[in-house]
Amino acid sequence: REFSGVAYLVIDEFTAENITNDRLEKIEQIIRERDRRGLPTLYTTNYSLAQVYERWQPRIADIVAKAHWVAVAGAKLRSTAKEAGAW
Numbered sequence: 001r002e003f004s005g006v007a008y009l010v011i012d013e014f015t016a017e018n019i020t021n022d023r024l025e026k027i028e029q030i031i032r033e034r035d036r037r038g039l040p041t042l043y044t045t046n047y048s049l050a051q052v053y054e055r056w057q058p059r060i061a062d063i064v065a066k067a068h069w070v071a072v073a074g075a076k077l078r079s080t081a082k083e084a085g086a087w
Helices: 021-037 049-056 061-065
Strands: 009-011 041-043
Touching: 009 021, 021 061, 049 061
Parallel strands: 009 041
Antiparallel strands: none
């Protein structure tokens, strides 16, 4: 309920891997309620729309697909462990 009603919600790493089924259900509830109420939500993901459909269909991909998609490209800003020389 708390996340379903906030004025503006940002869901970062929307297509994160290894999410448990109970968490998937919560995310779905939040997204469906926000869509029903017409509340703005920003989803960030490294996935294409086709990949979002692979991950979420039939649950919530149609809701997310209605969103205005903005592709952001450019230099990688996040270093990997290999690039950072770690481990």
